[in-house]
Amino acid sequence: MEKNYIKYLLISLLIVVLLTGALNYLVDPLLYYQRDKRPFPVLYTEDQRFLIPGLIKNSRSMNTAIIGTSMAGIFRASDVSALLNEKTVKLTVNGATLLEQSYILSRYFDTHPDAKRIIWVIDPMYVDLDPELFTIRSYNYPFFLYDHNKLNLKYLINYAVTTHSIQTIINGFSGIKFYMKTTNLDDIHTWPLDTKTGCKQIMENYNKMSSQHFEVLDPILVPLTNFNELNASINLNRISELAERRKDIQIDLILPPYSIVRYLFENEKKGLNRILDARNALASL
């Protein structure tokens, strides 16, 4: 009797696992597989680290990429496409170190032999960080999404992926929206057009940033005051190596626009020299 119970339990578990795998394979919510057609509209996640691996695999026709941190995340790929007259994919990641950005760009190079142009927005704050630091926040990085193994059990039998699959199906049938997810890729990580502007708004943000909360939020960046030349040299070498690897691609390095308030703020907390040195180091590449 007990043997039968265990047998049925194991068979039931196996069926659940197989059905889960089949569901995730069919819906493929994170675009792990390269496909032209999908059973449901893609529900893009705002979590860039889970979104980008699939975007890279499914953007073979996109010959231009935007790389960078959240400072570049505000770009709309459609705006860049219109300006450059090229098909553009946005591969920016909030808080990505230059190591993570280089990793992403390298994967893009691997899968895009026809790539023509890279818009790389380099935040001076990140130039001299520890070169082995992959993200500025602790994170269980989803490297498995960059695999090409068709039977990727980490993807197929995954709670978060299954949840996303179910949400994709519900959205496909009913149009119900889910938090931090959208069917419009162009909206990902951009700001609403009705966002308030002006000095008052800036100063409200300044007060938030100068509070202790900011130091807790960004414990790696905030205390830094001295520019680390050795770290910067290793980080910037990675950029040069990538440029050497694909000489057929035009790489535009952009320093994002910091406001004068930002510089004043950095000066107040003794971090201005570090940022200016980082800009200059980048300029000497």
Place this chain on the structure above:
Amino acid sequence: MQASEDIITDLDLYIDMIHHSSTVNKLIINNVVDRKFDNYESVLENSGKIRSLVNKLDFNEVKKCGNQLPQM
């Protein structure tokens, strides 16, 4: 590789001191296309201008959101 940048001191263009404004970033992308800021010397020069401006400004006055900041 080419380096591009713009320095904008007009507070009204900024919605967040740490982050971004779609207006500004669209402008930056336009500059990349137009090649208005495409040499490394301009970055070095602008670093000097930033330092000079920071030294000139009283942050407490800036916080009061009075006059528009001087252009470089």
